[in-house]
Amino acid sequence: MHVLATLDEDSYDGAAMENGRKDHPISWAQVYQGGRVWYTGRGHTHESFDEDAFIDHVLGGILWAGGFEEGDATGTVWNSYTKSQITSDIYEGMKVDTTPDGRVFFTDRISGSEDGNTGQAPVRVYDPESDEVSTALSLDVYAGQEDGLQGITFHPDFEDNGWVFIYYSPAEVEGDQPYNLLSRFTVDGDTIDPDSEAEIIRVHTQRETCCHVGGDIAFGPDGEELYLSTGDDTNPFESSGYTPIDERDGRESFDAQRTSANTNDLRGSILRIVPEDDGGYSIPDGNLFTGDEYADARDNGEVREEIYLMGCRNPFTIEVDEETGLLYYADYGPDAGSWNAERGPPGIVEFNVVSEPGFQGWPYFTGPNIPYQDYDFETGESSGAFDPENPINDSPNNTGLEELPPAEEASIFYGYGGSMDNLYNEVPGYAQEYVPDDNPWPEIEGGGAPMAGPVFRSEDGFGDNALPQYYDGKWFIMEWNQGWVKCVSFDDDGNVMEIEPFLPTEDYIGPQDMTVGPDGELYVLEFGAGFSDPSDPGLYVIEQTGGGEEDPEPEPEPEPEPEPEPAPVSIPYGLDSGSENHGQTATIGGLEFDKLPNEGVTQTGSHTITSLLEADGEFSIEGTDNDLLYKTEHYGQGIGYDIEVPNGTYDVTLHFAELWWGVEGRGGTDTGEGSRLFDVSIQGETVLSDYDIYAEVGSLTATTETVEGIEVTDGVLSISSTTQADNTKFSGIEIHQTDGEDQAGLDPAQTIRMDGSTRGGWEVTSSQDIAGETSPTLTLREGEEYTVTWTNADGAPHDFVVQDSSGGEVAGTDYVSDEGVETTLTFTASEEMAQYICTVHPSAMVGDIEIV
Structure with a gap:
């Protein structure tokens, strides 16, 4: 069934449909057994029939259903699509783009064979004609922090000049200051000639600490102007998840005012330039600082004319609509789990649509221009909220203008984590004017990792397996954490009209980038599960291969034999959360801890793996001689486990260690207590409330909590959680059967x-x-x-x-x-x-x- 229209429940009183704000279909169509079916739920008032738009709606439905008008009714019929894997030979996939002849090029940040922080990173190419994947180019890159090989795009006249543009972090640089480099190369068959490299622009960076590179590239519709996104190159891990504006001496890399809010710095921006044929670039008219009002600032060296947008944090994915020239991009936000009246809001991420140059707000504002507080890292006190109408950059690390343009609100914003509740609850007084009463986009339920895809434009010359015309003008967006793809529709004024799911029947594991092929198919690059050395990466193609007609009702078939129930785990049982990606086995007290997958263990909620085993730097866990168990974990909003066990009575020990908050180079040493709070329930009964690992033992220290006498009567031991701040996390779980008989001696699993x-x-x-x-x-x-x-x-x-x-x-x-x-x-x-x-x-x- 293809949904034609949905109802905006905010437009009328008395709405009572469950989850109706999220999805309330009001008109749909389908092809069934060779016939056409059309339905509308509109027209309940006499006044409706006085509206021309409603009459056109009814007439169009009748004409289509009667076969007098053609039209597609398959756009949201998900069984008409296929998602096929092209390759899984990817290490850390970054970006993907296609050539006019249908070849698909994609980049890996690194290859997995680095020597320290340097190594080779490949550009690979998939040829649909031969169905083969080969390496087109390998670049020597610096791969520390989040650097490496990033974006790729082809010149609009590629068929004539063979030019491809690539953004990367060269392993060797000229001079004392490192930089990331946008270069042009020439494609020769299925290879890219390394000797053809022509430098276009250098973006100077630091390589002392993490993070935020940006690194996406797109051409404008005129084929001349190139857009390049750059991250704020600022460590976010020592500001408690709020804005990093540390102005203390020696803390320059912890102050985003020196980049994103600096009119004289290329970082934390989206640049717009015109690449020249012999290398280098020129500046087009219409950038942020090219107007007459900035003539003195240009003469004084206080602005960079390359900047189109400034005030970005990590605009990791960008797109330019080939029809309208509008710029679309996604920007990441910080990690705070809740409001702090002296610091600012919980983490917010953004999707933005931009028609003109401007200041996007970071690091002073986020989302709907919610201000951060002007926090002094030296005194630990705040002097008031920043003003979005009159932002001032008075940081000693600023080399540009102090007075900045007014900040622009985000087109779409949502909260970091698994729900939006933290953003709309307990809003401090200073920020209430900026926060809507309700979530404007209930179709999005939080996440924290936005990715911008293309604006689909339907063309007559597309192939038979192209996406249908229904998606013309819709913007594809992705959520890396939550694993979904959606489409955004806009009204004639450019306002968001609808956000709808796309192919929700398929799994997306870390959707990273997306592009439209020359025949109208979609290519999706999936990073996989995990932040480093991910599992299950892949490059996929999505095509519409069926007509979308509903199959006739099948003849009744004998009921199949029920599948056997999963076998219970062996008792005693230990689970090493997050150990799936390494080959070592944790053993405590003679008990070997299991790795997932295990048919007897079902993960509930959306689990993400993190590990110190691949993290930069060496970390040890205090409070245990068995720190392997505590160096990996599952984390997420409201995560848990259903574990198949024989009926009986059990003692359950939960293993924890705080690997993020309070850790230098990760969550930061000025974070800790209160940064992570969660409740844990076993068999539906709360056993830990507002549990704070850091408050219990600090960071990088093992701790356990044992709950005795858990009764299991249905064969499933259920452990669940409710996240209060940031994310729930588990290092491991240990289960021992007691059946009511006390085993002599203290439980060794509990400290x-x-x-x-x-x-x-x-x-x-x-x-x-x-x-x-x-x-x-x-x-x-x-x-x-x-x-x-x-x-x-x-x-x-x-x-x-x-x-x-x-x-x-x-x-x-x-x-x-x-x-x-x-x-x-x-x-x-x-x-x-x-x-x-x-x-x-x-x-x-x-x-x-x-x-x-």
């Missing part, structure tokens, strides 16, 4: 936590059965590994030592004299162990150990 003081002795603070007891007997299972984390509670010198019956030390920690300091000891319980003691205060701080 024993104590406060140590001369007055209070060893007071147990963990959730074991001995919680609240002072210097209790520790009953330990022989051969099991235990972890004791103790806190100096009085500032006196203490250590924690396990001794044998003769007073000899079996295991122990160093002395700690500072109040509040935590120290961890991990040991394997053995028969010789008799007591634990503080050797400085042996009479006040001592307890027995019993081995079972």
